[in-house]
Amino acid sequence: MTMLIALLATVALAAPPATRTSPTTDDYGGTKVTDDYRWLEALEKDSPEVKTWTDAQLQNLRSTLDPLRCRDMLTTELTPLMQITSWSVPIIRGPGYFYAQRDGRMNQPAIYVRNGGANLGGAKVIDMNVIDPSGLTSIDWWMPSWQGSKFAYGSSKAGDEMSVLKVMRTDTKEHFPDEIPGKVSFGGWNNWGDAFIYSKLTDPKDPYSRVVSYHKLGEPVDKDPVLMKQTNPSEVPFGQLMSEDRWMVLGMSRGWTENDLWVGKFDELKQGKDTKIAIAVGRGAQFSPVEIVDDTLYMTTTLGSPNVRLVAVDIKNPAESNWKTIIAEQKDAVMSQVDFGKDEIVVVWQKDAHDTVSTYKFDGKPVAEIPVPGVGSVTVACDRKHTEMFFSFASYNSPRTIYRCDIFWKPYKPAIWATPELDVKMNDIDVTQIRAKSKDGTEIPAFVVMKKGTKMDGNNPAVLYGYGGFDISLTPEFIPTIVPFVQRGGIYVVANLRGGGEFGDAWHKAGMLQNKQNVFDDLYAVAEKLTTDKYTSAAHLAVMGGSNGGLLTATAVTQRPELWTAAISAVPLCDMLRYQDFLLAKYWVPEYGASSDANAFKWLNAYSPYQNAKKGTKYPAVLFTAGENDSRVHPLHARKMAALLQANTGSDSAAEPILLYIDRDAGHGAGKPLEARVREAVDQWSFLMWQTGACN
Numbered sequence: 001m002t003m004l005i006a007l008l009a010t011v012a013l014a015a016p017p018a019t020r021t022s023p024t025t026d027d028y029g030g031t032k033v034t035d036d037y038r039w040l041e042a043l044e045k046d047s048p049e050v051k052t053w054t055d056a057q058l059q060n061l062r063s064t065l066d067p068l069r070c071r072d073m074l075t076t077e078l079t080p081l082m083q084i085t086s087w088s089v090p091i092i093r094g095p096g097y098f099y100a101q102r103d104g105r106m107n108q109p110a111i112y113v114r115n116g117g118a119n120l121g122g123a124k125v126i127d128m129n130v131i132d133p134s135g136l137t138s139i140d141w142w143m144p145s146w147q148g149s150k151f152a153y154g155s156s157k158a159g160d161e162m163s164v165l166k167v168m169r170t171d172t173k174e175h176f177p178d179e180i181p182g183k184v185s186f187g188g189w190n191n192w193g194d195a196f197i198y199s200k201l202t203d204p205k206d207p208y209s210r211v212v213s214y215h216k217l218g219e220p221v222d223k224d225p226v227l228m229k230q231t232n233p234s235e236v237p238f239g240q241l242m243s244e245d246r247w248m249v250l251g252m253s254r255g256w257t258e259n260d261l262w263v264g265k266f267d268e269l270k271q272g273k274d275t276k277i278a279i280a281v282g283r284g285a286q287f288s289p290v291e292i293v294d295d296t297l298y299m300t301t302t303l304g305s306p307n308v309r310l311v312a313v314d315i316k317n318p319a320e321s322n323w324k325t326i327i328a329e330q331k332d333a334v335m336s337q338v339d340f341g342k343d344e345i346v347v348v349w350q351k352d353a354h355d356t357v358s359t360y361k362f363d364g365k366p367v368a369e370i371p372v373p374g375v376g377s378v379t380v381a382c383d384r385k386h387t388e389m390f391f392s393f394a395s396y397n398s399p400r401t402i403y404r405c406d407i408f409w410k411p412y413k414p415a416i417w418a419t420p421e422l423d424v425k426m427n428d429i430d431v432t433q434i435r436a437k438s439k440d441g442t443e444i445p446a447f448v449v450m451k452k453g454t455k456m457d458g459n460n461p462a463v464l465y466g467y468g469g470f471d472i473s474l475t476p477e478f479i480p481t482i483v484p485f486v487q488r489g490g491i492y493v494v495a496n497l498r499g500g501g502e503f504g505d506a507w508h509k510a511g512m513l514q515n516k517q518n519v520f521d522d523l524y525a526v527a528e529k530l531t532t533d534k535y536t537s538a539a540h541l542a543v544m545g546g547s548n549g550g551l552l553t554a555t556a557v558t559q560r561p562e563l564w565t566a567a568i569s570a571v572p573l574c575d576m577l578r579y580q581d582f583l584l585a586k587y588w589v590p591e592y593g594a595s596s597d598a599n600a601f602k603w604l605n606a607y608s609p610y611q612n613a614k615k616g617t618k619y620p621a622v623l624f625t626a627g628e629n630d631s632r633v634h635p636l637h638a639r640k641m642a643a644l645l646q647a648n649t650g651s652d653s654a655a656e657p658i659l660l661y662i663d664r665d666a667g668h669g670a671g672k673p674l675e676a677r678v679r680e681a682v683d684q685w686s687f688l689m690w691q692t693g694a695c696n
Contacts, residue, residue, distance in 0.1 A: 015060070015653055015654075016057070016060050016642075016646040016653060016657070016658060016659075017053065017056035017057060017059075017060060019037065019040075019053065019643040019646065019647065020039075021036040021037065021647075022036065022037075022038060022039050023035070023036050024038040026577070028577070028595055028601050028605070029598050029601065031601070031605070033577060033605070033611060035575075035578075035610075035640075036644070037639070037640045037643045037644065040053070040636055040639040040640050040643060041582075041634070041636040041639075041640070042636075043628070043635075044628060044664070050639075053639075054639075054660075054662050057642065057659075057660040057662070058660075058661070058662065060657075060659065060660075061659045061660065061661050061683075064657055064659060065659070065683055065686055065687060068686045068687075068689075068690050068695065069695060070685075070686050070689050070690065070694075070695040071682055071686045073484070074484055074681070074682045074685055074686055074689075075678070075682050077424075077483070077484045078480070078481060078484060078678055078681050078682060078685070079678055080423060081422075081424065081480035081481070081483055081484075082480050082481070082674065082677060082678055082681065083104045083105060083674070084399060084420040084421070084422060084480065085101065085102065085103050085104070085418075085420045085421075086101070086102050086109070086400060086420065087099055087100065087101050087392075087400070087402050087418045088100040088101075088109070088392075089379050089380070089381040089390045089391060089392050089402060090114075090381065090390045090402070090417070091144075091381050091383070091390075092383060092385070092386050092388065093144040093145065093146055093147065093148035094144075094145075094146070094147040094148030094149065095115050095116075095148060096113040096114065096115060096144065096148040096170070097113065097114045097115075097116070097122070098111065098112070098113050098125070098142075098144050098148070098151075099111070099112055099113075099114075099122070099402075100112075100139075100142070101122075105674060106129050106674065107128075107129055107134075107135025107673035107674045107675070108128045108129055108135060108137070108138050108139065108671070108673065109139070110124050110125075110126065110127035110128070110129065111124070111125040111126050111127075111139065111142055111151075111153070112124055112125060113125050113144075113148070113170065125144075125151055125168075125170055125173075126139070126142075126151070126153065126168065126173070128155065132157075134673070135673025135674065135675070135676075136157050136158045136159075136665060136671075136673060137155055137156070137157045137671075138155065138156060138157075138159075138670065138671030139153050139154070139155050140153075140154045140155065140156055140161060140163045140670070140671070141153065141154045141163065141185070141186055142154070143186050143188070143189065144170065145189045145193030146189055146191055146193060146243070147193050148170055149169065149170055149171070149193060150167060150168070150169060150170060150189075150193050150217075151167070151168050151169075151170050152165060152166070152167045152186060152189070152196060153165070153166060153168075154166075154184050154185075154186065156671065158629045158665050158666065158667065158671075159627055159629050159630070159663075159665070159666040159667025159668065159669070159670060159671050159672065160629040160631050160667050161183065161631050161632070161667055161668065161670060161671075162181070162182070162183050162204060162631065163183055163184045163185070164179060164180065164181045164182075164184065165179065165180040165181075165184040165186070165198060165200075166178075166179055167217065176217055176218075177218075178215065178217055178218070178221065179221075180198065180200060180215065180221050181200070181204065182200035182201040182202065182204055183200065183201045183204065183207075183631075184198055184199070184200045185198065185199045185200075185238075186198055187199060187212065187238070187239040187240050187241060188240055188241030188242070188245075188248075189241065190241060190245045190266070191243075191244075191245050194216060194217050195214065195215060195216040195217065195270075196214075196215060196241070197212065197213070197214055197215075197227070197239045197240065197241050197248065198212075198213060198215060198239075199211065199212045199213070199237065199238060199239060200213070207583060207584035207586075207587075207631075208230055208232075208233040208584070208586060209230060210229075210230040210236060210237055211226045211227075211228065211229045211230065211237065212226070212227045212228040212229075212237050212238060212239035212250065213225060213226050213227060214227060214269070214270040225270055225271070225272050227239055227248075227250060227269055227270070228250050228252070233586035233587070233589075234254060234255065234586055234587060234589045234590055235252050235253065235254050236252070236253045236587065237250070237251070237252050237253075238250070238251045238252075238253065239251075240289055241266065242289070242291055242292040243291065243292075243383060243384050243385070244292050244293070244294075245266050246265060246266060246267075246292075247263050247264070247265060247266060247292050247295075247297070247315060248263070248264060248265075248266045248269060249261065249262070249263055249289040249292075249297070250262045250263075250264065250269075250276055251287070251289075254590055255587075255588075255589075255590025255591055256470045256471045256508065256590070256591060257284075257285075257286065257302075257471070257505065257508065257509065257512075257590070258283070258284050258285055258286060259286060259287055260278075260280060260281045260282065260283075260287075261278075261279040261280045261281075261287040261289065261299070262276040262277060262278055262279060262281075263276065263277050263279055263292075263297055263315050263318075264276035264277060277315060277318055278318070279297065279299075279313055279315075279318050280301070280303070280320070283303055283320075285301055285302045285303035285304075285505075286300075286301060286302045286303075286308075286505070287299050287300075287301050287303070288300045288301070290310070290338045290339070290340065291340040291384065292315075293340075293362070293384075295314065295315045295316055296312050296313065296314060296315065297312070297313040297315055297318075298310060298311070298312055298313075298326065298338075298340070299311060299313065300335060300338055302504075302505040305328075305329035306329070306504040306505035306506045307329040307330060307331065307333065307334045307335065307503075307504040307505070308329055308334055308335035308336075308504065308505075309325055309326075309327060309328050309329040309335065310325070310326045310327040310335065310338055310345070310347075310364070311323045311324060311325050311326060312324045312326050325364075326345075326360075326362075326363065326364040327345070327347060327360055327364050328364075330349065330351075332351060332352075333349040333350060333351035333356075334349065334350040334351075334473075334501065334502070334503065334504045335347055335348075335349060335350075336348050336349065336350040336355070336473065336501070337378075337379070337380055339380050339381065339382045339383075339389075340382070340383070340384050341359075341382040341383070341384065341386070341387060341389055341407050342383075342384055342385065342386055342387045342407075342408075343361075343362075343387065343407070343408070344359045344360060344361060344362075344367055344407050345359065345360045345361070345362060345364075346358075346359055346370075346380050346382055346389060346407070347359070347360065348378050348379075348380055350473060350475065350501075350502065352433070352445065353433075353445055353447070353473065353474065353475055353476075353496045353502040353503075354375045354376060354377070354475055354476055355372065355376065355377050355378040355475060356369065356372065356378075357369065357370040357372060357378055357380065357391065358370070359407060359412075367410075368410060368411065368412060369412075370391075370405060370407075370412045370414065371412065371414065372391075372393050372414075373393050373395075373398065373401075374393075374395055374398065375395060375431060375476060376393050376394050376395030376398060376475070376476045376477075377392075377393070377394055377395070377475040377476055377477050378391050378392065378393055379391060379392045382407070387406050387407055387408035388404065388405075388406055388407075389404075389405050389406075389407055390402060390403065390404055390405075390417065391403050391405070391414070394476065394477050394478045395431060395476040395477070395478065396429070396431045396447065396449040396476050396477070396478065396479065396482075396492070396494075397426045397427075397429040397430070397431055397449070397478075398426065398478060399419070399420050399422060399426075399478040399480075400420070400477075400478055401416060401418070401419040401420075402416070402417045402418040402419070403415065403416060403417060404416075404417040424483055424487070426483075428451055428452050429449060429450070429451055429452070429486055429487075430448075430449070430450060430451070430452050431447060431448070431449055431476065432447070432448050433445050433446065433447055433448070434446050434448055434526075434529060434533075435529075436522075436525040436526045436528070436529035437525060438498075438518065438521050438522045438525040439518075439521040439524075439525065440518070440521070442498070442510075442518075442522070444495060444496065444497065444498075444522045444525055444526055445495075445496045445502075446464075446493050446494060446495040446496060446526045446529075447476060447493065447494045447496075448491060448492075448493050448535070449482065449486055449491070449492040449493070449494075450486060450489075450490075450491040450492070451486060451487065451489060454489060454491065456533065456534040456535060457534060458531070458534040458535075458536060458537045458540075459536070459537065459540060459693075460489060460490065460491050460535060460536045460540060461485070461488075461489065461490040461491070461536070461540050461689065461692035461693050461694035462490065462491040462492070462493060462530060462535060462536035462540060462541045462542070462692065463482075463485065463490065463491075463492050463493065463541075463542045463543075463544050463688055463692065464493045464494075464495060464523070464526060464527055464530065464541065464542070464543050464544065465492070465493065465494045465495070465543075465544045465545060465549070466494070466495045466497050466519075466522075466523050466526075466543070466544075466545050466549055466552050466553075467497065467499075467500060467545060467547075467548055467549040467552065468495075468497030468498060468499035468500055468511050468519035468522065468523070468548070468549070468552055469499040469500065469511065469512065469519065469548035469549075469551075469552075469591060470499070470500075470508075470548060470591060471500065471501040471505075471508040472500055472501055472548075473496075473500050473501040473502045474494050474495075474496055474500060474502070475502070476494075479492075481681040481684075481685060484685070485685060485688070485689060485694060488689075488694055489694065490689070490692070490694045491530075491535055491536060493526065493530065493535075495522065495523055495526040497511060497519050497522040497523060497552075498510040498511030498515070498518045498519055498522055499511025499512055499516070499518070499519045499548075512591050512592070513591070513592065513593050513600070513603070514593070514599070514600075514603050516592070516603060516607060517603070517606070517607060519552065520552065520555050520556060520559060520607065523543070523552060523556055524556070524559075524560050524563060527541060527543070527560075527563045527564075528563070531563075538562060538563055538564065538565065539565055539693075540565060540692045540693050541563065541564055541565060541692070542564060542565060542566040542567060542568070542620075542688050542691055542692050543556050543557075543563075543564050543566075543567045543568075544567070544568040544570075544684075544688070545568070545569065545570065545572075546568075546569075546570035546571050546572070546625075546669065547570070547571050547572070547573075547632070547633060547668065547669075548573065549570070549572075550569040550570050550571055550572025550573065550574075550624075550633075550637075550638075551569075551572050551573040551574065551576070551609070553567045553568065553569045553572070554567075554569045554572050554573075554574050554609035554622075554624075554641055555607055555608075555609050555612075557569070557609070557619055557620060557622055557645075558609045558612045558613050558614075558619075559607070559612070561617055561618065561619050561620055564620040565620050565621065565656075565691050565692060566620050566621040566622070566623075566656075566687065566688060566691035566692065567620055567621070567622045567623070568622075568623045568625070568684055568687070568688065569622060569623070569624050569625075569638070569641070570624075570625045570669075570684075571625060571626055571627060571630060571632075571633050571638070571668050571669060572609075572624065572626075572633065572637050572638055572641070573585075573633055573637050574608070574609045574610045574637040574638065574640065574641035575608065575609075575610040575611075575636070575637055575640060575641075576592065576595070576604040576605075576607070576608035576609075576610070576611075577595040577601070577604060577605060577608055577610075577611060578595070579592070579637070580592075580594045580595070580596075582634040582636065583630070583631055583632060583633070583634050584631065584632060585632075585633075585634075592604065609641060610637075610640055610641055610644060613641075613644050613645055613648050614648065615647075615648045615650075616648070616650040617648065617649065617650055618649070618650045618651045618656075619645055619648075619649040619650070619651055619656065619658070620651070620656055620691075621651075621655075621656040621657055621658070621659075621687070621691050622642075622645060622658050622659070623659045623660075623661065623683075623684065623687050624638040624641060624642045624658075624659065624660045624661070625638060625660075625661045625662075625663070625680075625684075626638035626639065626660075626661075626662050626663070627662070627663045627666035627667045627668060627669070628662055628663065628664045628665075628666070629664075629665070629666060629667040630666075630667045630668045631667055631668070632667070632668045633668060635662060638660060638662070639660065639662070642658055642659070642660035645658040646658045656691075659687070661680075661683065663676070663680070
């Protein structure tokens with residue numbers, strides 16, 4: 001991990017601030033664990049000492065990163081890349097086509113509506129850039145009524161994700177007095193557009209106080225009937241109205257592998273009658289409602305089908321023995337999205353970590369495949385009232401483009417509805433897949449993004465990205481921030497680790513709870529493949545991830561420091577013995593386990609980064625990031641881990657620094673204004689390019 005002397009000359013020889021220790025010892029069933037930095041668990045607003053310490057960390061960060069020679073280049077090149085126009089996939093409501101669009105220097109996307117499907121420009125429904133010019137207020141979700149005359153949305157500020165529900169008239173922009181706070185999620189409008197289902201926290205300070213309720217416009221919010229209530233911190237209630245609102249769906253999720261599901265008559269449930277019908281309770285699998293047609297519920301499930309199947313349930317005769325499989329699971333692909341069009345079912349199949357799209361009749365008979373431009377990711381939107389459908393396509397060398405397709409006409413001929421203009425050339429960038437054998441012999445695929453003709457001599461700068469958790473799939477997407485790095489000969493690699501959803505429920509379960517070490521071993525296998533095949537070498541390879549991926553990279557640094565020259569651990573979990581005690585982290589106990597359980601303590605303590613840093617180890621350079629307003633992952637993790645590595649590393653603190661960035665105007669990452677996103681990207685990629693040798 002020796003850095004070039006020429007690069008060192010560009011960096012101020014900064015030193016991290018000294019961090020006082022105040023040992024606290026906990027007893028976990030006879031195993032005593034000491035924490036030297038417990039005092040860093042306080043939020044800045046509650047601790048002037050933490051604020052002063054953070055000030056010093058930020059000063060150290062700036063004195064290290066600001067002099068880097070690649071910063072000006074990155075600012076110049078990243079700014080227009082991050083200003084390219086982006087769109088959400090349109091949805092049709094009444095005569096309107098609703099979509100989000102972020103143009104140029106917009107801090108936040110605005111919501112637009114077009115009358116008709118042609119790409120003729122639209123009228124703004126709401127624009128947070130006008131409402132809050134600071135750019136710190138974001139729309140977290142939005143949904144027009146079925147007639148398109150009303151528009152519900154949730155907004156939050158500075159990344160705290162504490163969504164407040166508001167409703168407005170689409171034409172006049174007049175807001176209704178109805179306003180619902182409490183980290184609100186939306187469950188759907190009724191057909192008349194005068195009522196809806198939502199879920200919220202009854203106590204904003206208690207992340208486990210969620211209820212599902214019904215609200216009629218104009219009625220007092222505090223009188224809204226509760227349809228389902230949270231009673232367990234690791235369970236989450238949800239409610240959903242389909243296009244036919246005679247029936248509604250209620251559910252209770254337990255982690256990311258299973259949930260219970262009920263259906264009830266909407267008119268009876270909203271009157272407080274407990275007449276819901278059990279569809280699947282205690283079955284230990286996932287059940288996701290897709291649509292209700294007459295008295296038939298269509299839902300996807302992993303029950304007996306780890307790659308997911310679509311089943312039809314007669315609500316009036318819902319016994320499992322009467323379920324009918326409409327579209328069976330495929331052995332080599334995962335059913336990742338299902339939507340109902342007017343006459344056909346549209347299915348997105350995830351095969352080998354990229355997407356294809358097929359259509360079927362309502363009885364499951366295959367119709368045809370909808371052509372997509374290449375190896376990438378697809379998101380579909382359609383509904384039972386229209387034959388039109390829209391989908392997006394993106395890949396690492398192709399920006400997100402929106403396509404319109406009428407599924408009534410065969411053969412399918414998707415047409416571009418909206419696509420951004422790029423000033424940078426992307427046709428010289430290749431996207432390929434490699435496979436590495438993990439410790440137990442499992443093949444782990446990874447996407448490799450690099451310029452055509454790159455020489456395999458082991459000297460290429462490379463960044464390996466991973467996540468590996470919560471059933472989340474890393475399919476190809478357009479990432480504007482990697483373009484300057486790749487255009488200068490860097491190699492960007494995305495590993496499809498176990499714990500994700502790329503290969504179904506079994507792939508996810510192979511990387512959770514007691515199997516979590518598989519995820520880390522998978523990452524190391526890909527890193528070793530990259531060095532063995534001379535894509536790069538340890539002296540030029542960095543690892544990068546955020547949230548659960550921040551846990552991944554922090555663990556990679558402590559378990560296998562010799563594999564990397566640098567790491568970015570963004571909004572990470574690091575203290576896995578105490579994570580469940582903060583914010584909403586009890587929701588994640590089904591994924592990780594909790595240290596209060598003797599068995600879970602063993603595997604958590606074995607890999608938890610904060611408990612496994614060793615004094616004098618030559619650690620790579622690490623940049624930790626966190627948001628002071630994060631409502632998911634507490635900034636204590638990044639703080640404590642940075643302090644611990646700064647004290648313990650045996651590396652040169654100027655050449656391989658341990659850095660910490662706390663964003664005081666941000667949360668877990670969502671809703672950041674443009675300037676903040678550009679600044680963050682410049683910081684992270686100047687750090688990576690410096691450490692991997694791409695900044696010569």
